[in-house]
């Protein structure tokens with residue numbers, strides 16, 4: 001199949017490279033000329049494990065190319081994917097669909113012959129209808145089937161997720177496009193990934209419902225962690241005890257500083273807005289959003305409390321800035337709110353992250369960026385683990401203690417065992433576990 005992938009970000013680039021690896025002929029298009037120029041030099045603009053090698057091998061095989069031009073690749077394509085961003089619209093929290101509609105207009109002008117246009121971006125229910133309208137308005141002769149095919153990959157494990165998904169969801173109204181979509185994903189049937197064909201609106205909603213449910217699950221265990229702290233229970237035991245129930249499942253039950261990232265925060269808010277507009281509000285998700293918002297600054301208060309209630313003039317070392325490990329993505333990372341709240345309270349902040357330092361610099365002022373965990377901890381009054389990168393799981397605690405002014409660790413990801421840390425002479429505070437100071 002000939003495929004054009006519009007938008008070469010986390011989703012477009014990974015999807016494009018994986019589809020090329022399946023044997024399709026893929027052109028990744030982006031309007032960001034610097035990004036395309038870098039990709040042509042085999043420089044990957046994002047950090048995603050395995051992506052550089054996957055891109056390089058498919059470029060070498062002649063199945064993957066990059067351009068800023070729509071015309072040729074879209075005209076030649078059997079299937080055109082839209083994988084542009086759908087951030088929160090400034091001011092009201094609805095999904096900003098301007099990039100999707102701009103891409104649809106460009107597709108309309110370039111398309112030749114019957115073409116399947118697939119929305120891979122996360123878009124609110126009904127967007128497929130509008131994409132179809134935009135295309136027909138720009139080019140009444142365009143012969144297209146507009147299909148929804150939301151993406152469920154996780155940053156940090158994106159290639160494995162794309163190649164071995166739990167399911168593939170394809171939403172179409174009518175049968176046109178079904179054959180092409182089956183052909184696009186044919187290599188995955190061999191891996192027995194279930195493909196769910198449904199209506200376009202159901203497909204669009206499945207993506208939001210999935211993200212909202214996962215955000216709610218995280219928020220549930222976070223609140224349970226707070227209760228554990230009050231009653232002297234251990235959230236990790238509670239999590240394991242409920243997660244072993246197959247009806248509940250153990251994933252997304254790790255207490256932490258609140259969810260962040262490029263998807264959950266914006267998608268939960270966009271779903272809430274859609275539901276309110278329809279007069280069928282989703283109270284559970286509204287509450288999830290509000291609990292999670294408050295939790296991030298509450299984590300800063302936890303650090304201040306652990307430091308004796310006063311942080312002004314003290315140095316806080318932050319380990320981990322990205323919203324989760326194995327990505328350089330800083331979008332809506334809990335570290336942003338936590339650091340801001342600590343700075344508001346007068347703390348000096350040093351920080352280290354294996355991949356997020358460059359993007360963090362654009363977003364966080366007044367932070368002393370360190371060369372590693374020990375450098376960050378130098379003369380610090382308190383060390384805070386915000387993101388559970390593997391390199392932070394086995395820190396040399398003796399070296400850390402020697403570097404710090406006072407040995408206090410606040411572990412917002414529960415990656416250490418209290419006894420191990422306390423034995424080295426630290427005071428240790430974690431999330432929802434008994435024995436904290």
Ligand code: NAD
Pocket residue numbers: 006007008009010011012029030031032035083084085086099102103120121122123151152153154155262263
């Ligand atoms: P991103 O910001 O990393 O990439 C979007 C890319 O689209 C950018 O490179 C931008 O330059 C390009 N672009 C914007 N308008 C364009 C246009 N008109 N023509 C060509 N290129 C254009 O975003 P992302 O994280 O890849 O997310 C893309 C979509 O996928 C979003 O809707 C998101 O919600 C969804 N999604 C993301 C993830 C994730 O983990 N990042 C997972 C599942 C779904």
